[in-house]
Amino acid sequence: MKRPNMSSNKLSHHTERQKESQINHPSFSSIVKALPATVPFVPPEEMERQTGHSIRLRLGANESNFGMSPKARQAMEKAVGKSYLYGDATSYDLKGELATLHGIRTDQIVIGSGLDDLLGLIVRTFLNPGDAVTTSLGGYPTFNFHVQGYGGVLHTVPYQDFRNDLQGLLQKAHDTHSRILYLANPDNPTGSWWGAEAIGELRRSLPKGCLLLLDEAYIDFAPLDTIWPLDPSDPQVIRARTFSKSHGMAGARIGYAFANQETIQAFDKIRNHFGVNRAAQAGALASLQDTAFQRMIMKEVAKGKEEYATLAAELGISTLPSATNFVAFDMGTPKRAKLAMDTLWKQGVFTRVPGAPPLNRLLRVSVGTPVERSEFARILQEVVPTLS
Amino acid sequence: MKRPNMSSNKLSHHTERQKESQINHPSFSSIVKALPATVPFVPPEEMERQTGHSIRLRLGANESNFGMSPKARQAMEKAVGKSYLYGDATSYDLKGELATLHGIRTDQIVIGSGLDDLLGLIVRTFLNPGDAVTTSLGGYPTFNFHVQGYGGVLHTVPYQDFRNDLQGLLQKAHDTHSRILYLANPDNPTGSWWGAEAIGELRRSLPKGCLLLLDEAYIDFAPLDTIWPLDPSDPQVIRARTFSKSHGMAGARIGYAFANQETIQAFDKIRNHFGVNRAAQAGALASLQDTAFQRMIMKEVAKGKEEYATLAAELGISTLPSATNFVAFDMGTPKRAKLAMDTLWKQGVFTRVPGAPPLNRLLRVSVGTPVERSEFARILQEVVPTLS
Numbered sequence: 064m065k066r067p068n069m070s071s072n073k074l075s076h077h078t079e080r081q082k083e084s085q086i087n088h089p090s091f092s093s094i095v096k097a098l099p100a101t102v103p104f105v106p107p108e109e110m111e112r113q114t115g116h117s118i119r120l121r122l123g124a125n126e127s128n129f130g131m132s133p134k135a136r137q138a139m140e141k142a143v144g145k146s147y148l149y150g151d152a153t154s155y156d157l158k159g160e161l162a163t164l165h166g167i168r169t170d171q172i173v174i175g176s177g178l179d180d181l182l183g184l185i186v187r188t189f190l191n192p193g194d195a196v197t198t199s200l201g202g203y204p205t206f207n208f209h210v211q212g213y214g215g216v217l218h219t220v221p222y223q224d225f226r227n228d229l230q231g232l233l234q235k236a237h238d239t240h241s242r243i244l245y246l247a248n249p250d251n252p253t254g255s256w257w258g259a260e261a262i263g264e265l266r267r268s269l270p271k272g273c274l275l276l277l278d279e280a281y282i283d284f285a286p287l288d289t290i291w292p293l294d295p296s297d298p299q300v301i302r303a304r305t306f307s308k309s310h311g312m313a314g315a316r317i318g319y320a321f322a323n324q325e326t327i328q329a330f331d332k333i334r335n336h337f338g339v340n341r342a343a344q345a346g347a348l349a350s351l352q353d354t355a356f357q358r359m360i361m362k363e364v365a366k367g368k369e370e371y372a373t374l375a376a377e378l379g380i381s382t383l384p385s386a387t388n389f390v391a392f393d394m395g396t397p398k399r400a401k402l403a404m405d406t407l408w409k410q411g412v413f414t415r416v417p418g419a420p421p422l423n424r425l426l427r428v429s430v431g432t433p434v435e436r437s438e439f440a441r442i443l444q445e446v447v448p449t450l451s
Numbered sequence: 452m453k454r455p456n457m458s459s460n461k462l463s464h465h466t467e468r469q470k471e472s473q474i475n476h477p478s479f480s481s482i483v484k485a486l487p488a489t490v491p492f493v494p495p496e497e498m499e500r501q502t503g504h505s506i507r508l509r510l511g512a513n514e515s516n517f518g519m520s521p522k523a524r525q526a527m528e529k530a531v532g533k534s535y536l537y538g539d540a541t542s543y544d545l546k547g548e549l550a551t552l553h554g555i556r557t558d559q560i561v562i563g564s565g566l567d568d569l570l571g572l573i574v575r576t577f578l579n580p581g582d583a584v585t586t587s588l589g590g591y592p593t594f595n596f597h598v599q600g601y602g603g604v605l606h607t608v609p610y611q612d613f614r615n616d617l618q619g620l621l622q623k624a625h626d627t628h629s630r631i632l633y634l635a636n637p638d639n640p641t642g643s644w645w646g647a648e649a650i651g652e653l654r655r656s657l658p659k660g661c662l663l664l665l666d667e668a669y670i671d672f673a674p675l676d677t678i679w680p681l682d683p684s685d686p687q688v689i690r691a692r693t694f695s696k697s698h699g700m701a702g703a704r705i706g707y708a709f710a711n712q713e714t715i716q717a718f719d720k721i722r723n724h725f726g727v728n729r730a731a732q733a734g735a736l737a738s739l740q741d742t743a744f745q746r747m748i749m750k751e752v753a754k755g756k757e758e759y760a761t762l763a764a765e766l767g768i769s770t771l772p773s774a775t776n777f778v779a780f781d782m783g784t785p786k787r788a789k790l791a792m793d794t795l796w797k798q799g800v801f802t803r804v805p806g807a808p809p810l811n812r813l814l815r816v817s818v819g820t821p822v823e824r825s826e827f828a829r830i831l832q833e834v835v836p837t838l839s
Contacts, residue, residue, distance in 0.1 A: 087659035088686045089630065091717050092579050098720040106540040106725070121536065130535045139534065143527045143730065146702035147518045148509065149695075152494040176564055176704070180723055191480050205724075212721040242477065271475035298476045307537075314534035314729030316564070329479050332486040333600040335568055336593075337494070340728050341702030342531065 094192060094214040103208040107413050119411030120439055122429040125251065125389045127311035129363055129432060131346065132356035135312065138349035142342040150341035157348050161319060164351060170324045171295035176338045178280055178305040178318035183209040185301055185320070186243070188329050189274055190215045195239040199227045201252070201419030203278060206245055215242075222422060225383050225391070226255040229265050237270045244269065247278040249285050252417045252427045254385030259291040266291075269299055277302045281387035283309035283357070284364060289386060298323040306343070308388055309360055310350040317343035364388045367430035374440050378447045383425070391425040399450050400424045406446045412439060482580060482602040491596040495801050507799030508827055510817040513639065513777045515699035517751055517820060519734065520744035523700065526737035530730040538729035545736050549707060552739060558712045559683035564726045566668055566693040566706035571597040573689055573708070574631070576717050577662055578603045583627040587615045589640070589807030591666060594633055603630075610810060613771050613779070614643040617653050625658045632657065635666040637673050640805045640815045642773030647679040654679075657687055665690045669775035671697035671745070672752060677774060686711040694731070696776055697748055698738045705731035752776045755818035762828050766835045771813070779813040787838050788812045794834045800827060 090096070107118055121128065130136070154174040162169045175181035182205060190196070192214030198206060200219035210217050218239045220231040227250055236244045246265070249256035257265075262277070269275055279302050282290060293302070303320040307313035317339055322330075350356070371390040375382045383391040394400035400416045403426050407414055415427045431439060478484070495506055509516065518524070542562040550557045563569035570593060578584070580602030586594060588607035598605050606627045608619040615638055624632045634653070637644035645653075650665070657663055667690050670678060681690070691708040695701035705727055710718075738744070759778040763770045771779040782788035788804045791814050795802055803815045819827060 087661075088713075089577055089660050089662040091576055095576050095717050095720055100716060100720060102540075102719060102724055104540070104724070106537070108539040108543060109541050112543070124537055126536050128535065130532075136531055136534075139531045139730070140528045142702070143524055143531065143734075144518075146524075146527065146734075147516065147699040148514050149494070149512055149701045150704075151496040152490075152492070153497050155496060155500070176726055176728070177723075179725055183723055188479055188483050189477055272477045273475075274477040311535040313537045314530070316538075316726060316728040325476075328488060329483050331490060332483055332488060335565075335571060336490055336492070337567055338564055338704060340564070340704040340731060342527075342730060343728060346531075346534075 094212070098211060101208070103205040110408075110413075114408070116409055117411055118413045120431065120435050120442075121413050122431050122435070122439060123413035123415045123427070124313070125308065125387070125429045126313045127308060127360065127388060128429065128435060129311060129360055131311035132350045132353040134353045134356070135310065135346040135350035139315065139342040139346035142345035146341050148341065149337055150339055150344050152336040154339060154344055157319075157344050160348055160351050165293055165321070167293060167295050167321065168324070170327055171321055172319055173322065173327050173330045173334070174317065174319050174339055174344075175334070176318075176340070176343070177307065177316040178278070178303050179205050180316070180338065181303050181318050181320050182206050182278070183212070184330055184334055185276060185303070186210055186213050186215065187333060188326070189242055195241040196243045196245065197232055197236040197239060197241040198245040199232065199250075201417050201422040202227075202245065203247055203251055206278070210243075221420075222253065225253045225422070225425070226250070227257065229257060229261060233265060233268050236273050241270065241273055243274045243276050245276045245278065247280065249281040249289065249386035251281065251387065251389075252391065252415070252422060252425065254383050254387045254389060254391050256285055256289050256386035258288045262291040266297075266300060273299065275300045279303060280305045280308055284361065284388050285386040293321060295321045295323060298326060301326065306347045306350060309357060310347070311360070312343065312346055312350065315343040315346055316340065317347050364430050367436055370436055370440070371428065371430065374443065378444065380447065389427055389429045391427050394424050394426050394450070397423040400426050402450050403446060406449065407442065410442050410446070412442055482600070486599060489596070491592040498796075498801075502796070504797055505799055506801045508819065508823050508830075509801050510819050510823070510827060511801035511803045511815070512701070513696065513775070513815075513817045514701045515696060515748065515776060516817070516823060517699060517748055519699035520738045520741040522741045522744070523698065523734040523738035527703065527730040527734035530733035534729050536729065537725055538727055538732050540724040542727060542732055545707075545732050548736055548739050553681055553709070555681060555683050555709065556712070558715055559709055560707055561710065561715050561718045561722070562705065562707050562727055562732075563722070564706075564728070564731070565695065565704040566666070566691050567593045568704075568726065569691050569706050569708050570594050570664075570666070571600070572718055572722055573664060573691070574598055574601050574603065575721060576714070577630055583629040584631045584633065585620055585624040585627060585629040586633040587620065589805050589810040590615075590633065591635055591639055594666070598631075610641065613641045613810070613813070614638070615645065617645060617649060621653060621656050624661050629658065629661055631662045631664050633664045633666065635668065637669040637677065637774035639669065639775065640779060640803070640810060640813065642771050642775045642777060642779050644673055644677050644774035646676045650679040654685075654688060661687065663688045667691060668693045668696055672749065672776055673774040681709060683709045683711060686714060689714065694735045694738060697745060698735070699748070700731065700734055700738065703731040703734055704728065705735050752818050755824055758824055758828070759816065759818070762831065766832065768835065777815055777817045779815050782812050782814050782838070785811040788814050790838050791834060794837065795830065798830050798834070800830055
């Protein structure tokens with residue numbers, strides 16, 4: 064391989080000086096210039112490098128530690144062998160499967176390289192700089208990151224009893240003339256949820272021209288009556304989902320959204336058409352078809368949540384009901400929550416505590432495998448008595 | 452798995468009517484509203500579905516039909532097993548390897564889910580709506596797609612003798628106060644290239660505050676003297692590269708760019724941090740380390756280009772010199788080029804003809820494997836005499 068540039072950073076001083084006189088820094092866009100340096104999440108690998116602690120129990124990113132369906136894994140491994148070819152930019156097979164499964168049309172579906180990618184696309188499609196957006200205070204940081212990244216203005220509504228305040232969100236969306244109302248249902252980071260009836264009522268009360276963006280990353284874990292009937296013909300609703308949670312494919316980067324056909328066409332005007340990798344498309348298709356594996360995951364996660372609740376009760380801590388694959392332990396105060404997270408971290412247990420009040424007294428713990436759960440129980444039993 | 456929404460499209464007529472009265476279409480952003488419905492490339496799978504012809508020889512997307520390094524493939528297959536976990540959002544290992552290889556710092560590197568993703572990121576970072584951008588007429592469509600998708604204004608300069616017209620591009624960038632001057636070097640779709648000296652001169656003559664965006668997707672195939680020394684400290688230059696071409700990982704979706712540290716920090720303010728899939732990161736790292744495989748690919752591609760040139764000469768066609776993994780056959784007229792492409796397509800051979808003059812008389816053919824090349828030769832020998 065040709066690499067004559069390997070030592071190219073060793074420019075002579077003469078050249079360096081010559082260059083200095085010729086440099087005129089290009090300006091960043093107005094939006095980028097105005098943004099603070101921020102990242103939505105510091106990845107656990109970076110936290111390990113920064114603190115020198117290694118993770119033994121990775122329970123802080125709501126991944127599915129049960130792994131993916133063996134059939135999905137096999138499909139992905141097979142697709143690696145063909146990964147010298149670009150993947151299908153239209154995700155024809157996967158959209159066909161999703162359409163059949165949900166009784167909708169393929170032109171009501173968009174596939175993205177993860178739900179985060181789709182949140183960015185949705186924000187970009189609807190928002191002009193300066194436009195208002197309503198979300199919960201302490202809601203999903205990556206959504207906020209995209210709103211700010213496209214010059215939008217965030218308006219937030221505090222959680223009420225650790226649930227999204229639907230009335231408050233509606234009121235705020237009306238008051239601020241919001242273009243988007245974002246709701247994660249079931250919710251991250253609390254695990255709480257609203258039933259189909261409440262969501263229907265929220266939809267009916269939306270301000271004119273306001274988009275209801277439902278982030279349904281955790282919908283597969285929710286009670287049946289949480290799932291509001293799909294109606295992609297409604298241009299005021301987008302429902303975004305992912306293969307990262309129940310399908311255990313977080314590292315594969317693939318998600319999807321249901322939307323009105325006209326909205327899907329608008330996405331096509333700007334989306335990164337060849338962005339979804341080939342193996343992820345194959346894996347997602349196989350995973351959708353492996354319903355037995357999905358049922359097993361649902362059962363395991365339900366069992367794990369019960370175990371966490373029992374564990375917490377034994378330690379005199381309460382947990383929030385959860386319709387997701389994680390449980391929020393209410394540590395009573397932000398100080399105790401932070402101390403618990405830090406102490407666990409030093410023992411190799413990765414969990415998260417949200418930053419915004421009142422959520423900052425919650426310790427969010429993903430449901431791990433049975434072995435991980437028993438190890439977590441052992442460590443938490445040691446840690447809790449040491450918390451002041 | 453819970454899917455009560457499978458029949459949810461069957462809303463009652465009563466509900467449909469109720470809903471109609473409540474719908475207020477949210478508006479798309481001003482930029483999206485103004486955009487025509489367009490996609491940068493119709494994928495070959497979609498062309499197959501539309502025409503009913505199956506591809507036997509896939510030589511139209513400049514993929515590397517030699518496949519990826521067996522070591523990269525193994526690393527990717529192994530990483531699939533861990534793909535229930537998010538990949539490292541900082542791509543620490545891969546950036547470290549690239550930094551070592553090129554003698555630069557990791558804070559001068561950004562990793563994206565393919566070069567297309569990075570082109571979008573770069574445009575978004577530097578461009579305000581209405582800002583001017585200079586590129587060649589008939590240059591890479593996906594770059595143009597991103598410029599228009601962020602509201603930029605494209606100014607184009609025709610190719611001269613099937614090469615990018617550096618003087619013309621410079622003049623246009625000056626005249627239009629362009630914020631970005633885009634140059635693919637080596638070039639797609641012509642395969643032509645400029646040497647390091649010409650690029651250095653272009654850099655020195657850039658308008659103040661104009662960014663030189665070098666798309667170096669094909670740089671690994673270029674003669675040594677094409678490779679302009681790397682200097683990521685220069686804020687006016689970004690060099691974008693990919694694992695899709697010489698590394699044979701198009702379907703894995705991973706690319707990188709070298710830029711000034713301040714620019715990398717700006718990217719971090721808006722990029723999709725968890726967008727690069729886990730398997731691609733592992734594969735890219737392994738591929739970089741497999742230099743023997745890289746050398747083999749270079750040799751094979753060089754041999755294939757010679758074969759194509761000989762084939763063309765035998766058929767009375769000329770080919771353009773190429774510093775890439777494809778060869779542009781000059782069919783003499785746009786009509787002959789189009790006819791050749793269509794006739795080949797009906798025989799299962801996927802090639803491309805650029806849309807813009809004077810490039811629209813070129814038939815662009817990726818270098819295939821020896822078997823593919825001999826099959827292509829056989830078919831082209833049949834097709835050429837039938838062209839009017």
